[in-house]
Amino acid sequence: MKDEKPSTDTIIFLGTGGARVVVANQILASGGLWLNLSGTEILIDPGPGCIVQSTKRKLRADKLSAIILSHRHLDHSGDVNIMVEAMAQSGFKPNGWLFAPADALETEPVIFSYLRSYLNGIEVLQEGKTYSVGNVSFSTPVRHIHRVETYGMLFKTAGHTFSYIADGGYFDGLCRSYGAELLIINVVFLEPGRLESGRPIDHLSLPDAKHIITELKPKVAILTHFGTSMWRAKPWEVAQGLSQETGVRVLAARDGMRFDLSQLE
């Protein structure tokens, strides 16, 4: 007899590393986010090592309904091919959808052409559109300021809302677009900075995250996707400080951390 488990909504962090140095050295893992939303399983941003991080935790790719790429950068898409193959049981059982921005699929696709037939289909992410996967819907409200086409996501489940604010520099559109009970924010830098060219770096820094949290006042905010400066500053201490400053419960994600959305109730 099979026991039906009570349906729960969980987010598992298969990695919390971001940007080149942390990812290239695997100082922190880079496997993305694995969602289980009342039984619908979705993988976001399978960076390098996703297959290792997920199988190690007995997460089964053949249970996935979809893989979503926020953008084509390697730390978000490095393992997309193996994850598609695993989702479709090596092509024996075509399964699942891939969602990605057009530039991840066109001139230099991040997904091998022979794997496309393993999927139920591919959907192109566009600004302002809403998509559904099983009983879950998500929208990609705004294009981010990043070197390649990039979207974050706002998820709606039966009971909860949460946002994933993917890579990109700060602009007010982020605050306008991502209001939700839970914010997951990719915070690469401790301090705001500029590139050698003088252009602002197209990633969020800690002051940006503080501003977003203050403006949107979620029930919980989770910081992740740490670059070297954030990692050296001990993200868990940074998060504690931010909690005190903003009055919002701010957590630093840890590799393998599982967040249950019932904590928002």
Ligand SMILES: [Zn+2]
């Ligand atoms: Zn990026």
